[in-house]
Amino acid sequence: MYISTKGRYGTKALFELALHAGEGPQALREIAARQGLSEHYLEQLVGPLRKAGLIQSIRGAQGGYVLGRDASDITVGDILRVLEGPVSPTECALENFDFSHCCANPQVCPDRDVWIKVRKGIEQVVDTITLRDLVEDWQSNVERAPVYYI
Amino acid sequence: MYISTKGRYGTKALFELALHAGEGPQALREIAARQGLSEHYLEQLVGPLRKAGLIQSIRGAQGGYVLGRDASDITVGDILRVLEGPVSPTECALENFDFSHCCANPQVCPDRDVWIKVRKGIEQVVDTITLRDLVEDWQSNVERAPVYYI
DNA sequence: GAGGGAACGCAGTGGTCCGCAGGGGTGTGT
DNA sequence: ACACACCCCTGCGGACCACTGCGTTCCCTC
Ligand code: FES
Ligand code: FES
Numbered sequence: 001m002y003i004s005t006k007g008r009y010g011t012k013a014l015f016e017l018a019l020h021a022g023e024g025p026q027a028l029r030e031i032a033a034r035q036g037l038s039e040h041y042l043e044q045l046v047g048p049l050r051k052a053g054l055i056q057s058i059r060g061a062q063g064g065y066v067l068g069r070d071a072s073d074i075t076v077g078d079i080l081r082v083l084e085g086p087v088s089p090t091e092c093a094l095e096n097f098d099f100s101h102c103c104a105n106p107q108v109c110p111d112r113d114v115w116i117k118v119r120k121g122i123e124q125v126v127d128t129i130t131l132r133d134l135v136e137d138w139q140s141n142v143e144r145a146p147v148y149y150i
Numbered sequence: 151m152y153i154s155t156k157g158r159y160g161t162k163a164l165f166e167l168a169l170h171a172g173e174g175p176q177a178l179r180e181i182a183a184r185q186g187l188s189e190h191y192l193e194q195l196v197g198p199l200r201k202a203g204l205i206q207s208i209r210g211a212q213g214g215y216v217l218g219r220d221a222s223d224i225t226v227g228d229i230l231r232v233l234e235g236p237v238s239p240t241e242c243a244l245e246n247f248d249f250s251h252c253c254a255n256p257q258v259c260p261d262r263d264v265w266i267k268v269r270k271g272i273e274q275v276v277d278t279i280t281l282r283d284l285v286e287d288w289q290s291n292v293e294r295a296p297v298y299y300i
Numbered sequence: 301g302a303g304g305g306a307a308c309g310c311a312g313t314g315g316t317c318c319g320c321a322g323g324g325g326t327g328t329g330t
Numbered sequence: 331a332c333a334c335a336c337c338c339c340t341g342c343g344g345a346c347c348a349c350t351g352c353g354t355t356c357c358c359t360c
Binding site: 001003008011012015036076080084085086087089091110111113114117118121122124126129134135137138141142 | 151152153158226230235236237238240241258263267268271274275284285287288
């Protein structure tokens, strides 16, 4: 039931970009160091994120990454869908499910409604929390407990 | 992000037991056939379910399985926790997390609150839906569309 | 225009889990 | 005794995870 590190690392990386938005491009090396991640593994994750338009890359020396959209326009769900695939407990709980997989006769499947409710419960959370929210929450937390992470 | 077939098959099996509660022990062969599952694979799943007390086994000829508790006292979450492990998107979102894993400094982790909210969103669904609910919903569905599954 | 920083890309690797299948053992009704 | 059905261990091909290694391309700086 756990999501993989892809989703977590990706969220951390984009949080880092949101936190330092407006300070020029952020190099992966810096992001990885600040969040304690493997730089090279992170490289694999930013590829899909760039292709999805969530981030933008600046090549060459002093290059790095910036957010592709405003921080208030990127949700955690956006990141998870790129790196983890559909945000759903089962395939049959997806919007446009074609009834050819999963149960033999899904029209009367006793469980499908459960999985759909779970999906909506997850979406309710990840689609409403933006990077901007994360930054604001973190800053107000730091105010109360000013312990900077490594 | 998908849960595995363990959770789905287990839920289906226990739904079957709830549906035929009071009709004596149900053999795995019957359950597997009615739900279109591999009988032998199902055997692996019922072991943990029995040890967790969710079902009870009757050995010998004409044996089978019955629910260990009343159908209204078994939630989907109970089943998932036995077969899939903790119902949580990350380890750090669990109730009694000891802060030694996951982030370097989780006290100010920007993401942990998100994962906790996701966990609570999932729990809100799976801990409130009981087997009895599934049976009732299914019976009223059959009334509207009387197509019995295989 | 040379140097070097940093983004790209591909390939491999040890580990874990999934979704079974096979085969045997054990207890119990008829 | 026999059949039935639970019980348990083993193996196995495949997929994914979490990296690591290495080379290439781009482009700013000196
Ligand atoms: S249709 Fe997916 S569990 Fe039944
Ligand atoms: S403490 Fe788990 S993501 Fe930070």
